[in-house]
Amino acid sequence: MEQLVKAAQKKAKLEHKTQNYNGKPYYEAHLLPVADLAVEIAKAQGVKSKEDLQTVEICALLHDVVEDSATVGNAADKEAAIQQELDKIEKTFNKNIREVVDLLTYRKGEEKSRYLQKISKNKIAKIVKVADRCFNISKLPEVNEKQKLDKLVNKYSNDMEYFFEFNIFPEIVDAELKKALGILKKNS
Numbered sequence: 001m002e003q004l005v006k007a008a009q010k011k012a013k014l015e016h017k018t019q020n021y022n023g024k025p026y027y028e029a030h031l032l033p034v035a036d037l038a039v040e041i042a043k044a045q046g047v048k049s050k051e052d053l054q055t056v057e058i059c060a061l062l063h064d065v066v067e068d069s070a071t072v073g074n075a076a077d078k079e080a081a082i083q084q085e086l087d088k089i090e091k092t093f094n095k096n097i098r099e100v101v102d103l104l105t106y107r108k109g110e111e112k113s114r115y116l117q118k119i120s121k122n123k124i125a126k127i128v129k130v131a132d133r134c135f136n137i138s139k140l141p142e143v144n145e146k147q148k149l150d151k152l153v154n155k156y157s158n159d160m161e162y163f164f165e166f167n168i169f170p171e172i173v174d175a176e177l178k179k180a181l182g183i184l185k186k187n188s
Helices: 002-015 026-044 050-062 078-092 095-104 112-119 123-138 146-165 170-187
Strands: none
Touching: 002 026, 002 050, 002 078, 026 050, 026 123, 050 095, 050 123, 078 095, 095 112, 095 123, 112 123, 112 146, 123 146, 123 170, 146 170
């Protein structure tokens, strides 16, 4: 399984090599912290086996790979390209990891409620989604552009209804959102 973690690290670095997150390389600035947070959340939710924790880490490292891949971005038939990328993931990793990455892959035009409802049916997908959302929320105080900040705060606040409705660890996301909003209020 350790080899699969290394393979996920390599694939994530490669697929995101041209991307940035707040001006820093995407892999280091977003994927690694999300993976660490996902493992932390998994442990808090009772995931104990090393193999299961490594599966969480792999899925977190790969959670944006399909929707951000150049192959998908440049394809005329996006869904076919998504399936090709998922087939590659299954071949390199396994069917379970493919399933989780598929659930975490947002399709353009997909209703947010449908997307989150699908995620809610898989514990690992829920953990990774919550880690991703909490990490993004924690970065709100670093957003300097007021219009962008307002848009993100609005999006994250509105999405809370789905985290509660589909029981995607809403208490974790809600606590992170309240913390970030508190910091923003204090700084304004």
